[in-house]
Amino acid sequence: MTHVVSENCIRCKYTDCVDVCPVDCFREGPNFLTIDPDECIDCAVCIPECPANAIFAEEDLPKDQQHMIKLNAELAQLPSWKSITKRKAPLPDADEWKDKSGKLKELIR
Amino acid sequence: MATPPIETDALVIGAGPVGLFQAFQLGLQGIACHMVDALPHVGGQCAELYADKPIYDIPGIPLCTGRELVERLQQQVAPFKPALHLGQTVQSLQAMDDGRWAVATATGTAWHARTVFIAAGVGAFVSRSLPIEGLAPFMNRQVWFASAPLPDLSGQHVLVAGDGDSALQTCLQAMDHAASVTLMHRREHFQAQPELIEAFRAAQAAGRVRFVAGQPTALSVDGDRLTGLLYLDAEGADVGLPCDQLVMALGLSPKLGPVAEWGLQIERKQLVVSTDTFATSAAGIFAVGDINTYPGKKKLILCGFHEATLAAFGAATHLWPQDKTLLQYTTTSSTLHKRLGLI
Numbered sequence: 001m002t003h004v005v006s007e008n009c010i011r012c013k014y015t016d017c018v019d020v021c022p023v024d025c026f027r028e029g030p031n032f033l034t035i036d037p038d039e040c041i042d043c044a045v046c047i048p049e050c051p052a053n054a055i056f057a058e059e060d061l062p063k064d065q066q067h068m069i070k071l072n073a074e075l076a077q078l079p080s081w082k083s084i085t086k087r088k089a090p091l092p093d094a095d096e097w098k099d100k101s102g103k104l105k106e107l108i109r
Numbered sequence: 110m111a112t113p114p115i116e117t118d119a120l121v122i123g124a125g126p127v128g129l130f131q132a133f134q135l136g137l138q139g140i141a142c143h144m145v146d147a148l149p150h151v152g153g154q155c156a157e158l159y160a161d162k163p164i165y166d167i168p169g170i171p172l173c174t175g176r177e178l179v180e181r182l183q184q185q186v187a188p189f190k191p192a193l194h195l196g197q198t199v200q201s202l203q204a205m206d207d208g209r210w211a212v213a214t215a216t217g218t219a220w221h222a223r224t225v226f227i228a229a230g231v232g233a234f235v236s237r238s239l240p241i242e243g244l245a246p247f248m249n250r251q252v253w254f255a256s257a258p259l260p261d262l263s264g265q266h267v268l269v270a271g272d273g274d275s276a277l278q279t280c281l282q283a284m285d286h287a288a289s290v291t292l293m294h295r296r297e298h299f300q301a302q303p304e305l306i307e308a309f310r311a312a313q314a315a316g317r318v319r320f321v322a323g324q325p326t327a328l329s330v331d332g333d334r335l336t337g338l339l340y341l342d343a344e345g346a347d348v349g350l351p352c353d354q355l356v357m358a359l360g361l362s363p364k365l366g367p368v369a370e371w372g373l374q375i376e377r378k379q380l381v382v383s384t385d386t387f388a389t390s391a392a393g394i395f396a397v398g399d400i401n402t403y404p405g406k407k408k409l410i411l412c413g414f415h416e417a418t419l420a421a422f423g424a425a426t427h428l429w430p431q432d433k434t435l436l437q438y439t440t441t442s443s444t445l446h447k448r449l450g451l452i
Contacts, residue, residue: 019240020362022231023378041378042408043231043399045158045363087240089324092345 002037008054125153127398127413128228134421136189147233152179232365255358271358386423
C-alpha cells in the first residue's frame with residue numbers, strides 16, 4: 001500500500017505536505033507533486049496538511065482517481081522530477097484552481 | 110559536559126501511546142525502565158497531531174480523544190514510575206562488548222541499557238522552519254523557533270511566522286515589551302484555539318499587533334545582520350518587511366532521522382521484527398508501534414499494545430534466560446499486585 005496524490009493537486013502544488021513527510025517521499029513536477037510509492041511508509045501525516053484535499057491512502061482513493069496510483073508511481077521515476085523536502089510558495093493561481101475537477105489534462109510532465 | 114551513562118535494564122525510545130504502554134508492560138514483568146522522547150511532553154502523535162480528535166477503536170473505550178488516551182495511559186503506568194527524559198532526541202545506539210547497548214541523546218544524556226524498545230512512531234518531532242535560504246547563520250541570534258526559549262524582545266521589531274496556537278501566543282506575549290509585533294501567514298485564517306484567536310483579534314483592533322498576508326521568499330541582510338524579510342503578497346508582488354527578530358512558529362513535523370542509521374534490519378524505512386517477541390535483528394532491541402513492520406502489520410494503536418505486551422515477555426526472557434517467564438493475570442496474581450503497588 002501507499003499514499004497517492006490525486007488530480008486535486010494539479011495547478012495548485014501548495015507543498016504543505018512535503019514539510020511533514022518523515023521519509024521525504026514527495027517528488028516535484030512543474031505543476032503537480034507525486035508520492036514515490038517505494039518510499040511512502042503510509043503514516044498518513046500528510047493527508048490533513050493538504051489545502052486541496054489531494055492526498056489519499058490508496059485504499060481510500062475515490063473511484064474516479066484510481067488511475068492516479070499508476071501515474072504517481074510513473075511520475076516518481078522521471079529523472080526530472082526531483083525530491084522536494086521543504087515547503088515553497090504554491091503556484092500563483094493555486095487558490096483559483098483548488099476546487100476545480102477534471103484537471104488531468106492540465107498536468108505537465 | 111559528559112555525564113556518566115545511566116545503567117538500566119530497559120530504555121524505551123518514544124513516549125507515545127505504545128511507548129507508555131510498553132513501560133506499563135515492562136513494569137508488570139518487574140523491569141524498571143527509562144523513557145526518552147524528543148517532545149517536551151509525553152503522548153507522541155496522539156498529543157501532537159490528534160490531541161482533540163476522537164479515537165473509536167481502543168478496546169473497552171468506545172470514544173476518547175488523543176489527549177484523553179494519553180492521560181489514561183499515564184495513569185496506568187504511574188505505579189511503575191518510569192524515569193522520563195523529555196525534549197531529547199536519541200542520536201546514537203551502539204552495541205557494547207558485554208551485550209548491552211550504549212544509547213545517547215543529542216544533548217548528552219547517555220544510557221547503558223540491557224534492552225532497548227524503539228517506539229519512535231514516524232520519527233522524532235522537530236520544529237518546522239521557513240522554506241527560505243540562509244537562515245542558519247542567524248539562528249538563535251535573530252531567528253528563533255517559538256518552541257525554544259525566546260530572547261528578551263524589549264524594544265525590538267518582531268516578526269512572527271505561523272498560524273497556530275504558538276504563533277498567536279508568541280505575538281500576545283511579545284506585544285507587551287516589543288517595539289512592534291507583526292504576524293505573517295499565507296492567509297488571514299488561524300488554526301488555533303478560539304480564545305487565542307479572540308485575544309489576537311482584540312490586540313489587532315487595539316493596534317498592538319498587526320497581520321500581514323504573505324509568503325516569505327528571502328531574508329534581507331546587511332553585513333552580518335538580519336534586517337528583514339522579503340515576501341510575496343496576496344497580489345503576487347515582492348515586498349520588503351523590516352524586522353530585528355524573526356520567530357518561526359510553524360509547528361512540528363516528524364522526521365525518521367537517525368533510526369535508519371543504527372544498523373538494524375530495515376524494510377521501507379521501518380524496522381523488521383519477528384512477531385513472537387517483536388525483536389529486531391539485534392539481540393536485546395525490540396521495535397513496537399508504527400516504526401516496525403512484519404507480515405500483516407497494521408498501524409493501529411491497539412496493535413501496538415499487543416506488540417508491546419509480547420516485547421515485554423521477550424525482554425524478560427532476554428534479561429533472565431535461566432528463569433521461566435510465567436504468564437500471570439492481573440486479576441489474581443499477588444506478584445503483579447505487589448508490582449502494581451496494590452499490596
